[in-house]
Amino acid sequence: MQTTIVVKRPVTVLLLLVVTVVIAGATLWMSGKSYSKIDPIPFEDLRHLAHRLAHRPVSTRVLALIVVPIIANVLLFVPWGFLMFITLYTVRRPTVQTYVLTFLLGLTFACAIEAWQYFLPSRVADINDIIWNSTGTLLGAFLAHLRLRLRFEFD
Secondary structure, eight states: OOOOOOOOHHHHHHHHHHHHHHHHHHHHHHTTOOSOOSOOOTTHHHHHHHHHHHHSOOOHHHIIIIIHHHHHHHHHHHHHHHHHHHHHOOTTSOHHHHHHHHHHHHHHHHHHHHHHHHHSTTOOOOHHHHHHHHHHHHHHHHHHHHHHHOOOOOO
16 A cells, blocks of 8 residues: 655645745854854865865864854755745746756845845855855755655565
8 A cells, every 4th residue: 555645835835934934043043153254255165175184184173164064054955945846846847947946046045144144243144155055955956856756665
């Protein structure tokens, strides 16, 4: 016997709104907890990490300051990209168009969050956050698309 759970579009949209509010709340909560007071240039975090790896072993401090924020920024937007892709997906819309719309809306949302952070006290707006948030959006969209293509069965 196979059971299929169908999640209606309004529920998906509601979940998307909840995730959006959680992201905004996390942004507000993190205000004042920034470890940097400069606006880095794009991919400066990866260049710094590569330089450190080339010259000496990576310390836990480096991991905490560089790698963890990258992973957190990507993972924060994975559910958002997943739900947005599902919300936008229809059989009448080309899949590539759904990817592009999801990415552009994710990029817009990430830019809005960073613009908002610019005006929060003790918070630094960072172009790298936009890059990693957009990466998370694309990863979420890919996972949402993948769920249409794969079926797992455990016996």
